[in-house]
Amino acid sequence: MSNIRAKLLRIVEELSDEEYENLKFFLEDEDKKIKIPRGILKDISKPNLVNTLINYYTSQGATKVLEKVLSKVPRNDLLPIKIGPLTRKISQDRPTKLQENQSARKQKIDSTPKFPGSRITTLRELKELELNDMSYQKDLTVRGKILEKVNHNYINNQAKKMKVFHATIADENDTIQVKVYNREHGEFRKGANIQITNFKYSNGVINVTRNSQINKLASKVIKTTKEVPVLSLREIKQKPEGTFVNGCFEITTFSQPIKGKDKSPLRITITDGSDQINVIIFKPPKILSCEIGKYLKMLGIKVNVYKKEIQLRHQCDSYVKVQ
Structure with a gap:
């Protein structure tokens, strides 16, 4: 892998600044099922570009993609990309350090995706x-x-x-x-x-x-973000229709379903102090007891538009609780 990475980097470093910008432009238009997002390519350095290509397309796929876009730049003098085999002497009696580390990791945890190419x-x-x-x-x-x-x-x-x-x-x-x-x-x-x-x-x-x-x-594999974003109701209203959101907001008013009418929902108005929105719940859970001033916790609630009104609509698998 390091041999391929080094070879691809040497090729990319042959490009002038203008040619490198053209290369990134053609990468954005690549006809691939999985595309590298434009935001990642915008200010990416040459070493990071090589790493990104390999992460997205594997080493063999990255080589093919790079050959294709280099022909459009055009820098045909850099083609074809020839990757020589990486050879290494391995003792028959003693495993390499890499093999030892892989064996130790596998005993501790198997994190290899079951689906090849993922x-x-x-x-x-x-x-x-x-x-x-x-x-x-x-x-x-x-x-x-x-x-x-x-x-x-x-x-x-x-x-x-x-x-x-x-x-x-x-x-x-x-x-x-x-x-x-x-x-x-x-x-x-x-x-x-x-x-x-x-x-x-x-x-x-x-x-x-x-x-x-x-x-x-393993516990040290992932470093998590220190800040977990909490959406305000104003931000929730700006989300596209169909987006699922979570939150916990104060109940200001509510109206119970009309008895005998299956299509009559429970309507709860919630606020975060700066804005408010209606939550629509058809066939609400029997244990859901609303009270003004308490808070409605919601998980998996869907942003919905009904008669030009932005609402939050409860789904059959949504979680709601008054607390």
Whole structure:
């Protein structure tokens, strides 16, 4: 790997400043399923660009991508990129230091993604990819520390009993919401460092199912951000429709559902002192007892627009509690 990295760096350093800017421009337009976000490429240094290409496309894929964009710059004199084999003498009797370290790590924890070709991405990079479908992301792996976890049982739209954990995980630069469906408590404990592969990602939420892989990581693997962002109601109103949000806000008014009318919701108005918004809950939980002045804690509530009014709408798997 270091041989390939060094070779690619030597090639990129052959480019003038103008050629390097052209290279980044063509990288933005690469016809790839996974694209490097424009924000990452903007002011990236040449060594970091090489690292990013390898992280996103693997060493072999990075070489092919670089060859393609170099032909557009154009710097055909640098093509083709020839990577010589990396040779090393290995004693038959004694394992190398690398082999010893790998063996020790594997005994402690197996953090290798089950899905070949998947790459580790930061939470911020995941958000910038703007994925918004419910297909499994087999090519991506995320890591984070579980900051918050709430257990919640609910009945889905098919009248089937389901179990979900609402959680927040954090890495060094960002946090993200996670919904974990029908998994065991021991797989997802508050305070644990984890790695998730083969997940779904939509509307700002990572969805983990029985088909996803969760690996526990050593305690020092992940350095988490010191600040966990708390959205104000004004910021929530600026989120795109369909975004899932969390929060805890004061109840100012509420109106109970009309008896005998199944389509009549519980409407709760909440405030954070600077703004207010209505929370709409159809078929509210029987244990939910509203009281003015108390606080409504919400996890997995969806931003909704109804008759030009921005609302928060409860989903069947949302968690709400008055406290």
